[in-house]
Amino acid sequence: MGAQRPAPSLPDLPWFLVPPEQQFFTKRFQESNFVQAIEGGIDTTHAGFLHTRLTLELALKRETDAKTNRSWGDDEQTNKGLSIAMTNRYARFEMLDTDYGIMIASRREAGDAETYWRINQFLFPYYTMPPGHGVVDRTTPKASYGGHAFVPIDDEHTMTWSFTANLVEPFSEKERDKMLQYPNPGLHAGVPKGLLPPTSEPMGAFRGIHNMRNDYGLDYELQRTSQFCGIPDRSTQDNAVQESMGPIYDRGNEHLGVSDSGVIHMRRRLLEAAKGLQAQAAAAPGVANPRSYLIGACGFLLPNEASWIDTAYELCSLQPQFDALAAMV
Ligand SMILES: [Fe+2]
Numbered sequence: 545m546g547a548q549r550p551a552p553s554l555p556d557l558p559w560f561l562v563p564p565e566q567q568f569f570t571k572r573f574q575e576s577n578f579v580q581a582i583e584g585g586i587d588t589t590h591a592g593f594l595h596t597r598l599t600l601e602l603a604l605k606r607e608t609d610a611k612t613n614r615s616w617g618d619d620e621q622t623n624k625g626l627s628i629a630m631t632n633r634y635a636r637f638e639m640l641d642t643d644y645g646i647m648i649a650s651r652r653e654a655g656d657a658e659t660y661w662r663i664n665q666f667l668f669p670y671y672t673m674p675p676g677h678g679v680v681d682r683t684t685p686k687a688s689y690g691g692h693a694f695v696p697i698d699d700e701h702t703m704t705w706s707f708t709a710n711l712v713e714p715f716s717e718k719e720r721d722k723m724l725q726y727p728n729p730g731l732h733a734g735v736p737k738g739l740l741p742p743t744s745e746p747m748g749a750f751r752g753i754h755n756m757r758n759d760y761g762l763d764y765e766l767q768r769t770s771q772f773c774g775i776p777d778r779s780t781q782d783n784a785v786q787e788s789m790g791p792i793y794d795r796g797n798e799h800l801g802v803s804d805s806g807v808i809h810m811r812r813r814l815l816e817a818a819k820g821l822q823a824q825a826a827a828a829p830g831v832a833n834p835r836s837y838l839i840g841a842c843g844f845l846l847p848n849e850a851s852w853i854d855t856a857y858e859l860c861s862l863q864p865q866f867d868a869l870a871a872m873v
Contacts, residue, residue, distance in 0.1 A: 555837035559709035570734035585672030614729035625677035643836035700791035733779035
């Protein structure tokens, strides 16, 4: 982006750097402005409501929900994070400007001595990386990373790409089958089973079977008995909240609070970047350091007095893993 010649290299996003058998990509058409979609992508608080079950007891119950294809209660790290997030639902936010965009940290008390941090990434111009609820540390590095690209089509429509990468080894058949499920328990709503038969209208091959014209497949029984949101597919839950406010929501009607700090900061940075580019006064953020995109999202516990920034870089940076992989080749 911008006037730079020769054009700068593409960002080193982790899912683009692994071999094809370690990548899984899907895409779907979204009926909203792309910034609204980014805002959903970087607001981590919603995951403790929109994507979980009605109660903590249900979220920790070891079972697979046949309506959502999602397994609950079987991962100790996720159980730990969900227990904190569903007990203390009100997170405070802190932000750090980086070469690629913004590192957005949500903070919750976890007992008297510890704080639970969840790190979400916004990467210019339109990428997000959401953290799961799993609590990781140096002994439990993650192998699988994912994120989205909310690519604007026009002011009211977006092509939403979703990416998952295994940094260590090819996806197994079982893992691929799981990512191809619909309703999808992960990031991928755009799998074949989740899409309408292709048509010749624009983006006609990428329209979800559950959309605003059929209430996104809302299942009242699911909502009444086990899940906060009755929409079975996880990404369609996001679609529903991002689209149902209208394709471009009137910001004059907003009542933003502390949990919107990340959204407010992202808007400021996007506006600054757009004005800088328009005036040809600044290169687009991120282009000067494509290597900085080698990052992921994560969650961790720290003593109350400790700063989150060093740990976030240590656990989220993927540079050491890629260096180790390169050394093995
Ligand atoms: Fe979400």
